[in-house]
Amino acid sequence: MKRKKLAAFGLVIALTASSSSAAFAAAVPAASNMETTAVQQMDQAEETDTDILSDSEAVELQQEIASYSNDGILLTAAAPSTIGGVATTDIINAAKVMIRKYEGSYSSVNANDNGALSIGKMQWHADRAKSLLRIIISGDAASAQAILGDALYNEILSDASWSKRVLTDDEAKKMRTLLATTQSQLAQDVQENTDVTGYVNDIYNRGIRNAAAVVYLADVENQSGSGGVKTILSYAKNFGNLGDLTLNEIHITTVCYAYTNRNSWINKSEKNRTDFITRRINAYTDASGLGWTYCNAGDYRMPSTSPAVSKIGIQWLQNALNQYQNAGLSLDGSYGPATKAAVRAFQQNAGLSVDGDAGVNTIRELIRRLYFNKAIYGRSEIIGNTVTGLVQDTDGRWVYKVNDKIDTTYTGLASNEYGWWYILNGVLDFSYNGFGRNGDSWWYCRGGKVQFDDNGVIEGTVNGTYGWWKVVNSQVIFDNDVCANASGWWKITNGKVDFDYTGLAQNAGGWWYIHNGAVDFGYTGFGQNGNSWWYCRDGQVHFDDTDVIEGTVNGTYGWWKVVNSQVIFDNDVCANVYGWWKITDGKVDFGYTGLAQNVGGWWYIRNGAVDFDKNSVLEGTVNGDTAWWNVRGGQVIFRSTVADNEMGWWRIENGKVNFGYNGIAQNDFGWWYIRNGQVDFGYTGTVTDGNRTYQVVNGNVNRQ
Structure with missing residues (x-):
């Protein structure tokens, strides 16, 4: 039995080491001869005692593979038995655990992972996925062919590149089935051990001697390749000799590396950058939690993706904020109000969402600003370390700062994550009720804050002028309108109540009669708008009054021709409930006796009124013709x-x-x-x- 397992295991190892198609062609039959060859292989397996493993044999083999790994059998000669005082096998196993956490399970298939497939528990990608599949096929070709089908099976054995190979849904389903087999799991275990051992050797050979950093970089190499690690370590030298660097310096450099243009996938989108850095922060948290040295004396454990919740990295965060913005925080490891206020100040200065919680975006931006120039260029200056805006000072006051100094000359509005506030001589005034300026706009504040829900006509001083002002959603609106408050409705001129105005004015609800700036809802009579005069009832123009109506227009009392509430200054004969009247320039002419016209004809007028009892032949002028005219019932009969x-x-x-x-x-x-x-x-x-x-x-x- 031992010989069977070792023979099967040896086949996998041999095929792992081989990358040529010829080697696979020799080891694995083509699909066209599969059935015959499979029988021959089974016969040969019986003769050589290397038959296909049973489930129990496979489990035993997995256990033995693990023991070989722990004994260092699969390590290359390049790495010693310990790195940084930690057994190399422990480093390899820790790296495996970390990589598995962020990759997949045995049967994981990503049909299109950045342009090509990825498979298995380490998400082997593109041509590496193809190599793994060849190894799996070599262990049980007949079963693999049955699962994959001839086309996919033969493609795996071919020389075709899979650098851009994506899977159909059906192909992905078949591949998941194959990857879930015992033979696949054994092959993945071996390949994982080989790959991670290779990562560790590569990182060691490049000069890293901190065990936690080796584990961290093994995950980087699995994600970004050896080229990514090479570039990161070329930058990390700005912090000193690679053999002296700890996980902290490597993590800082890797985050800063994400802001260079050296990785095409990271630079493809901001989401990719965020995903990469989030994984790096999580990997740092895992590596720094192994119980091994991860930082130099006097340094601190760096934050997790949520230090306020996990309590990991708070002292480092406090120290970094002190360095960056002179926050004056005690390095007590407590995420208290002072730390939260300092985080808010940093977030505001950095243009981030301001909530006081140091999440991924805050941590990565703090690392970038503090260390990018050092990590990438070897320079000491930090990026944009001055605070401008409304922040909470160390004495608890909210103050408006410019370049870290309270601007005592500033009076107006300023914003923070909680809203817009009134600032008086650089300090937030919570007692203020009145108007404040922001650029060219003016806003009403209650309790020192713009509430954005104040609507009405509000008393105060705007731009040096006292008055009552039109306010909509707390903003002063500099237009012409008629607006209401608890005291009435008011004529607004350029945003302010015009107490000198008497006449008509409009709002969305209609036209209104204004007296000394206020709508007079008790008024019935005429009002002026420009050159026009209109009849009002209860302070409003109703646009449905058509009559001859009594009142004063332009200082003259009389009875006036009104059509749709407007005074019509023409010559006419018009009716009201009292009769028909001679209109001269819009007004009843009670001194007129004679003939006059309207659309209905010519009429005999006596003392301004149509005399419907008049039957006679009268002298007068009709259509410019002066003659004697036949009038019957007060009307000229033609x-x-x-x-x-x-x-x-x-x-x-x-x-x-x-x-x-x-x-x-x-x-x-x-x-x-x-x-x-x-x-x-x-x-x-x-x-x-x-x-x-x-x-x-x-x-x-x-x-x-």
């Missing part, structure tokens, strides 16, 4: 007839007397003899009309 007045009966043609007419003419009472336009009641005799002669008696023509 038809031909014979009509009477107190002076006689008259021949009417198109509404007016024809004084040149001689002959006979008809009205509703009969036919009449006309001489010079007038009925001649004194005539008795005959009259000829055309070819006929009629008898006339007292002017009346007998047409029988």
Whole structure:
């Protein structure tokens, strides 16, 4: 049994060491001959006692592989038995645990991981994934072919590059099935041990002697390759000899490395950068928690992704904030109000979301600002270490600082994560109720704060001018409007109540009558807007009043023509409940007697009113023609007839007397003899009309 297991294990190791297609072709049959070759292999396996392992044998083999690893069998000769006083096997095993934590499980498949597949518990990528699959296939080719199918099976054995190979959903499903097999798990264990051992040897050979740093960098090498580690260590030399560096210096350098342009994946997006640094912070927390030396004397453990919660790295954070912004914090390891206030000040200065909790973005930015120039360029200066803005001072006051100094000349508004506040001579004034300036805008404050919910007309001083101001969502609105507060509705001119204004003004609700700046809801009468005058009821123009209405317009009392609430300054004849009226320049002309026109015709006016009882022939001017006109029921009747007045009966043609007419003419009472336009009641005799002669008696023509 021992020989079986070692033979199977030896096959895996041999294939791990080989990368040529020829070696695989020799070891693994093509799919076209699979069935025959599989039988031959089984026969050969029986003869050589290297048959396929049972489940119990596989478990035993896994245990033996672990023991070989612990004995250092798979280590290369380059690494000694200890690094930094820690057994190399312990370092390798710690690195395995860390990498597994951030990668996958045995059956993990990422069909498209940054342009190519990744598989297994270490997420072997692209061509490395293909190499692992060849090893797995070599252990049980028939089963692998059955799981993968001929096409995928043969592709794995081919020379085709998988540098850009992504999987379909069906291929990924098949691959998960293969990766879950016992043979796959054994192969992954061996490959993991080989890879991690290689990482440790590479890092050791590059000069690192701190065990915690080796574990940390092994995860970096698994994620970014040996080239990434090489670049990081080339920068880390700015902190001193690589053999003297601890995990802290390596972690700082790696975070700063993420802000260079040396890694194309990191620079592809800010999300990639954040993901990379988040993993580095988590890896640091794990490596620094192994119980091995991770920093120099006088230094501190660096923060986790949430030091306020985990309590890891608070002293380092406090010390870093003291260095960066002279925070004056005690290095007590307590995430108290002073530390939180200092974090808020840093976040505000750095343009981060301000909440006082030092998360990934805050930690990485603090590392970058403190150490980027040192780590990358070997220079000592730090980045942007001055505070400008509203921060809490060490005495508890909230103050407005410019370049770390309280600006006692500043009075106005300033913001922090809690809102916008009123600053008086550089200090937040919580007792202030009034207006404050921010740039070109003015805002109302209550309790020293812009509440963003104040609406109305509010008393105060804006830009040096006292008054009552229109406020919407706490901001002064410099427009023209009519706005309300508890005392009434007010005419707003350029944002301020205009107490000198009397007339009409508009808001979204309509047009209103204003008296001395206030809407007069008791007012009924006329009001002016520009050159127009409008009728108001209860202080408002209703736009539905059409009438002849009494009131004072432009200083003149009278009765006025109103159409849709507007005074119409024309000449007309208009009605109200009292009658029809002669309008002259918009107003009833009570001194007028004569004829006047509207759209309904021409009317006889007496003392300004239409006289509907008037039936006569009257002298007057109609359409520019001065004549005697037939008026019936107060209206000029434009038809031909014979009509009477107190002076006689008259021949009417198109509404007016024809004084040149001689002959006979008809009205509703009969036919009449006309001489010079007038009925001649004194005539008795005959009259000829055309070819006929009629008898006339007292002017009346007998047409029988």
